[in-house]
Amino acid sequence: MSGPIAVADASPICYLILIGETDLLAQLFQQVLIPPEVRDELLAQGAPASVRSWAANPPAWITVSDAPSDPAPVPRLQAGERAAIALAQAVNADVILLDEKSARRFATEKGLRVSGVLGILADSAGLGLIDLATAFEKLAKTNFRYPPELLKAMLERFLMP
Numbered sequence: 001m002s003g004p005i006a007v008a009d010a011s012p013i014c015y016l017i018l019i020g021e022t023d024l025l026a027q028l029f030q031q032v033l034i035p036p037e038v039r040d041e042l043l044a045q046g047a048p049a050s051v052r053s054w055a056a057n058p059p060a061w062i063t064v065s066d067a068p069s070d071p072a073p074v075p076r077l078q079a080g081e082r083a084a085i086a087l088a089q090a091v092n093a094d095v096i097l098l099d100e101k102s103a104r105r106f107a108t109e110k111g112l113r114v115s116g117v118l119g120i121l122a123d124s125a126g127l128g129l130i131d132l133a134t135a136f137e138k139l140a141k142t143n144f145r146y147p148p149e150l151l152k153a154m155l156e157r158f159l160m161p
Contacts, residue, residue, distance in 0.1 A: 003030025010034075010041040010080050011099035012117045017054050020140035024124045026061040027159070033091065035067040035083035043104035076102045086114050099144075117138065118146065118154065125158055132158050 042055035
């Protein structure tokens with residue numbers, strides 16, 4: 001059975017780990033791929049201990065997969081973002097999970113469907129997998145940066161009949 005394939009950058013995975021909701025990825029996608037560069041970011045000394053622990057022993061539904069070589073570095077993008085975009089293109093992923101604005105813009109220009117931690121939470125709430133307000137409360141306790149009016153608008157959309 002085939003289902004949607006996602007390629008993820010470090011940020012969405014990191015924040016889902018921090019709020020205890022990484023299993024949402026397994027519920028939304030048949031396959032979640034990350035390039036080695038993303039795994040290395042999750043394992044980096046500066047990452048939170050819970051993130052490093054998760055990345056050292058990732059769940060079976062995460063596959064570390066090499067991206068094709070990226071011949072031309074893209075200004076403003078980190079190695080993990082570049083590798084995730086290249087991998088998403090190579091495997092014809094259904095969605096790429098990115099949070100950084102410049103990476104999202106570049107991926108969209110490349111014709112990729114982009115989502116991020118907020119999109120994952122919204123999709124999960126839409127399927128009845130989580131309570132969006134509770135998830136946003138947990139996210140607010142991290143260093144995730146977002147426009148407060150965006151969260152308010154998303155909550156209002158889910159609360160409307």
